[in-house]
Amino acid sequence: MSSKPNKPQNHQQKSTARREALHEARLREQQAETRRRRIVIGVSAALVLALCGGVAIAVSGGSGHSGGAAASAPVVAPANTSGPNGTVITYGNANAPHTLDVYEDFRCPICKKFETSDGQAVQALADNGTYKIQYHMAAFLDDNLGGKGSITALAAAGAALNQSPADFKKFHDALYANQPDEQTDGYGDVNTVLYVAAKAGLNSDAFVNAVKANTYLPWAQQVATAFNSSGVTGTPTMKLDGKQLTLFDSSGNPISADQYTALIQQSAGTK
Structure with missing residues (x-):
């Protein structure tokens, strides 16, 4: 052959x-x-x-303003914002007798640690009318670690807030539940952010288009600037009626949900 x-x-x-x-x-x-x-x-x-010390991420570096050309785009504030220039996100009854100011960065692993331990307790006290929550979001970890995950997630949160405070809260919780290692800048990828949003039930055309178009990126940068002017030196930080709360024990672990509830009741004079 x-x-x-x-x-x-x-x-x-x-x-x-x-x-x-x-x-x-x-x-x-x-x-x-x-x-x-x-x-x-x-x-x-x-x-x-x-x-x-592993208890809170310290603010340092620049302003956390990533975003390139979008930085010069007009600021479009989402619906349902409050505070100066719409930089505060309020969840709960606006007429609640007490106010819990929460300072966070979606890329902060210590914020996730606290959210995992106490997040449900924090929300429960807002849902029962004990206080309203005012979120002051940061993006300084983008400068500290490199990347744009903080600001990208925050801009997407603006799209959720534009739909309703309840949608913002669902997205807020999903971002922490699915938070990538802060070293990888996972939330710098819009597709990753949209995937997490879909898991929280946020997948409408209006939401997806706003995220992809960076509609709320200039607003997110404005929110980050407001955080940098707040005087808060680390995340997470919480203040009840202006008084800072101790959220971690001496070993750097979050206080329990029961301890958090008792702390709020004592501080608010409802116990």
Whole structure:
């Protein structure tokens, strides 16, 4: 039998092997670049956590204003905002007898730690009318660690708030429940933010289009600027009627939900 038909097959096999080798080389280079980037960001994150003792992320660096060309776009404030220039997000009965001011950054791992432990208790006291919550959101971790996850998530939260405070709260909770490692800047990817939003039931065309178009990015930058002028030096921070609350014990762990409720009742004089 002739061996000629095998030659094209051998040539094809060699071409396939060369393509696979080139693909593997590119993949190894991409993986190496990812490792190098994580090392650089990881060092920055370690410095931040060392400064704050693992209890709250300390504010440092610049303004947290990422966003490129969108920075010069007109400011469109979502519906349902309050405070100076619409930079405050209120959840709960606006006529509640007490006010809980909450200072957070969606990229902050310590905020997630507290939210996981006490988030339901925080919301329950707003839902029963003990206080209204005023959220003051930050984006300084984008400057501290690099990236744009804080500001991107905050802009998307504006799209949720434009629908209702309840949708903002659902999205707020979902962002913390699904928060990526702050070193990876996972929320810098709009598709990741939209995926988390969909898990919370936020997937209307109006919401998705506003997120993709960065409609509320200039507003988010304005909110971040207001946080930087607040005098708050770390996240999470909470103040009941202007008095700062102690949210963590001496070991750096969040107080329990029962302890939080008792603290609020004592501070509000309702116990």
